[in-house]
Amino acid sequence: MTPVLEGKNIVRDYHLPGGMFKKARTVHAVKGVNFSVEEGKTLAIVGESGCGKSTLARIITMIDPATAGDLFIDGKKVDIFKGDLTPEIRRKVQIVFQNPYGSLNPRKKIGDILMEPLIINTNTPAAERRDLAMAMLRKVGLQDVHFNRFPHMFSGGQRQRIAIARALMLKPRLLVLDEPVSALDLSVQAQVLNLLADLQDELNLTYVFISHDLSVVRYMADDVMVMYFGEAVEYGTREQVFNDPQHNYTKTLFAATPRADVDTIKARLARKAAVSAAS
Numbered sequence: 001m002t003p004v005l006e007g008k009n010i011v012r013d014y015h016l017p018g019g020m021f022k023k024a025r026t027v028h029a030v031k032g033v034n035f036s037v038e039e040g041k042t043l044a045i046v047g048e049s050g051c052g053k054s055t056l057a058r059i060i061t062m063i064d065p066a067t068a069g070d071l072f073i074d075g076k077k078v079d080i081f082k083g084d085l086t087p088e089i090r091r092k093v094q095i096v097f098q099n100p101y102g103s104l105n106p107r108k109k110i111g112d113i114l115m116e117p118l119i120i121n122t123n124t125p126a127a128e129r130r131d132l133a134m135a136m137l138r139k140v141g142l143q144d145v146h147f148n149r150f151p152h153m154f155s156g157g158q159r160q161r162i163a164i165a166r167a168l169m170l171k172p173r174l175l176v177l178d179e180p181v182s183a184l185d186l187s188v189q190a191q192v193l194n195l196l197a198d199l200q201d202e203l204n205l206t207y208v209f210i211s212h213d214l215s216v217v218r219y220m221a222d223d224v225m226v227m228y229f230g231e232a233v234e235y236g237t238r239e240q241v242f243n244d245p246q247h248n249y250t251k252t253l254f255a256a257t258p259r260a261d262v263d264t265i266k267a268r269l270a271r272k273a274a275v276s277a278a279s
């Protein structure tokens with residue numbers, strides 16, 4: 001089966017010009033990364049800030065070109081420099097950004113926000129656009145009455161549902177989720193994650209899920225890629241990476257993540273009691 005998304009030796013460099021007191025230099029943001037995602041599956045990209053995961057997201061969504069390497073969407077090579085990005089290829093990949101407060105135009109009503117991708121990318125008649133937007137609102141758990149409201153009238157979780165709905169309007173094959181729940185409260189995070197899981201099952205969506213939250217990754221991912229200073233230092237199934245991490249950075253990342261299960265909490269309290277008794 002041809003992967004929906006495949007990257008081979010993806011490299012992204014940024015050349016910074018020099019000045020009066022500093023030399024020109026090159027920042028190697030992504031260093032020869034390989035990955036692939038099959039239809040209906042989720043690849044999670046994990047790492048701390050500055051590791052290159054968001055840069056990789058911009059390459060996958062064809063916002064920025066790769067300096068070197070090959071990117072394939074449904075087996076077709078994509079090259080921004082050649083200008084061969086057809087509307088069909090563009091529609092196949094959509095992105096949901098981290099901040100639901102900044103990703104929606106505050107001057108537009110929700111219905112207009114949802115219909116905009118159809119206006120730009122298709123010849124869908126106005127009445128049909130409205131029907132499709134209404135149906136998508138309901139699919140993400142909102143109501144028809146929300147169609148004519150503005151973004152400021154919604155909570156953070158509702159805004160992220162709207163952002164997800166907008167990304168789905170063009171029926172993409174691949175959805176890039178760049179820290180989609182990190183700006184939300186924990187209870188709302190769970191609701192949005194459950195929505196994403198349900199939509200994936202219903203629409204057979206493929207996800208690239210970018211996050212630093214390992215508990216979220218463990219819930220969502222089929223495969224996990226750990227990035228460190230632009231390199232993919234570990235890549236495997238969720239079970240392989242979480243149960244038997246091989247790279248020292250992955251082990252350190254897991255060790256630094258707080259765990260909230262009952263056994264861990266009991267063990268932590270027992271250690272505190274033992275220290276108190278000894279003193």
